[in-house]
Amino acid sequence: MNLSCTRVSVRHWIALFSLVLCLPQLAAAQFVAFNDFAPGGGTHTNATTWGPGAGSGPLRDIASGVTLSVSVGLFGSGYVLTNEASSPAFGTPAFTVFNGFVDFVGEPNPSIELGNTASVTYFFSGLDPASEYNFQATAIRGEPTYTNRWSLFQISGARAFTNAHTSGALTTARVPTITPPQVAINTGDNSRGDLAWWEHIKPSIDGTFSVLSRKYTGPVPGGSSEGAVGYGITGFRLEHAPVYSGRTNAPPQDTNSTPNGVNGIKTVFLIVMENHNWSTIKDSSFCPYINSLLPGASYANRYFTSPGVHPSEPNYIWLIAGKNFGIRDDKPPSINHINSTNNLFTLLDAAGIAWKSYQENISGGGCPDVDQYPYGVRHNPFVFFDSVRGNSTYCQSHVRPYAELATDLTSHTTARFNFITPNLTNDMHDTTPGSPSSRKQGDDWLAAQVPQILNSAAYADGGLLIITWDEGSNDSDGPIGLILLSHRAKGGGYNNSIHYTHSSTLRTIQDIFGVYPYLGDAAVAVSLQDFFLGPQITDFAWHTNAFQFNVINLLPSRTNIIQASTDLTPGSWINIKTNVATNTIQAFSDPTVPLPPHRFYRAIELQ
16 A cells, blocks of 8 residues: 655656656767766755865766766966855756756865965866867856856867857957857856857877866956956866757746745744854854754754855845845945835735834834945835835835834734844844954844743744845855754754755745735745645555555645545545544544555645
């Protein structure tokens, strides 16, 4: 007898099956190999991880996992490995070629800084001199202010090749001082996802060629290449075929258009801290309170900002809108104002769901759209929207001093969605004189403030507290912390390594309150549903004329449907039992006579 625990489990199986089907067709090539020198959650299991500080060795065929006779050797000097890098933006050439194969924000140090005299060379050997190959590679620091950090990539040792570089790259056709084997790319930003791209590569007679990375300091039309550093190649693709045979369009993303609700959550508290990677928080002596929460909480090990979204301001906006509306700096709402209703609070208003933004150190009079230290307006995303900032009465009714939260909790007038921003010394941003660490300041603040939420009636009756950070140290994407506390979460220190972003948090909040459509990138994000308790089938056994099992994690008064299938196809599920739960655990039986040779079961809890 085969059992499926819940509807969620079945969906996960379907998603995995779809992912396998979405791999590019590689049959035309004798092999395709990907290399990711700093692996992460998005690194394919058959990709190799050779690189500076990570060694050299044979490549593997991405489709079969077979170790190849082709190897890569690494040579370099003067480079510095750092932890700041970004993923390619959706739809760019780098995303199209590398998504699902190379994780550009992996660990521990996904970025290779190249100063004026530094270089890194990938040397390929074991190639067939009678064959032709194609090669794609790039690096993405992902900082929009680094428009002058360019890298020069150069192919050497090949008897012949053709250039097929992406449109934003500089070649000899645009800059005569760049020679035909060279290409220059703005790797400091690289929001275009540009690639170094060579086809019809004929290796040397001894079956070798190499690709050099170094800082580019030559002419840049309309700009400058005089940045502090360039960046070495961090991901590459090598194919045994004359021309590229991979994807030419961005791989399809599962929009999960059927709402995937999180049952039992009534009230959400979201606290946003500042500028620290999870590795500097977890197990840190400066953060005893946060670490004391973890054994009873649920938390993510691979939670990130949305790729390349920095600094603080666009991340806060992203948390309530799923996009940054082109904002890539910390300018005030008078400059970076947004005339759009595509945001969470507009959806909440339409659904009649109360919300508040609690901001520490605002007066409560007027609309706080300018800095008043230690209040930083860049950490208050709501006032960047014209519909809030342009309506003082509306703004004052929703954007309130943080001190009022305690009163609202005790008077049972808490809104259902509560966005909480500590001030700049309590959110781990600024270190005060004499303090050993901004992390300790933030931890002390949480230790003083979080218990009032956890001890409140609003939390006890279906509350969820989320603690996260806006971004990592030095504008890195992360991983950053994401901690969840709720009686409807798994808790007990449960953690996972699923790749999440701020879009995942937004998607989950939309699911909790049932407000749609999904906003921006939330439409294609992985929800946080894995952290929450859902119906689960357990304790199955044969009884006289029936197969019996228990379903746990039910919500009393909710309607439950037990379904069965013989083959998991969408149209094969039949209802065998419908009831209203009277407890968190209930017994069910399948009285079908005779039972099929095998059967799958799932429990569905209706909203």
